[in-house]
Amino acid sequence: SAVISQKPSRDICQRGTSLTIQCQVDSQVTMMFWYRQQPGQSLTLIATANQGSEATYESGFVIDKFPISRPNLTFSTLTVSNMSPEDSSIYLCSVDKGRETQYFGPGTRLLVL
């Protein structure tokens, strides 16, 4: 498995501001992912965080709104930019330890007022 931490664990933000979420893994991993989980809903993949290159975004998600960094094999950040109440969600990072098995962090609970 993997030990994954996320910071902050929760936050309350004002609309129009931005929040950067950090994801730290206890070992080097090739693949890191960012998901959004809207209240009472399932998980939707935002993007794959690629080390040394630009993130790969899924349909409906754009770099201007969700810029992602991946400076090394154990760390990634997701920024939620120019937030609106519709961005209130749980944001989850996950890592692939091999053979497609993904492990998730504890999540960041974001409320936008």
Place this chain on the structure above:
Amino acid sequence: GENVEQHPSTLSVQEGDSAVIKCTYSDSASNYFPWYKQELGKGPQLIIDIRSNVGEKKDQRIAVTLNKTAKHFSLHITETQPEDSAVYFCAASPYNAGNMLTFGGGTRLMVKP
């Protein structure tokens, strides 16, 4: 792309009874099927997974079955306990899809003592 349907959305059982959650998928190229358990305030936890080269896998009180012809897979929990109460998600990953997971809508399982 892949589409995963999960049923039921809620399931209430008496402690000691069995619980079954079913998922269907659309992409016949999918070959990896994990199940996650998400407790309140936590990230999803991988509880069991199955690959397309096997039809059934067991781990203590948990089992998963896969029918590739019918494109459905199921989670079976026997001798349920109150601590099994959580939201369960199934997922599917097509071969060579870059480790992408498509999630079902989730099942809220309530085990009544």
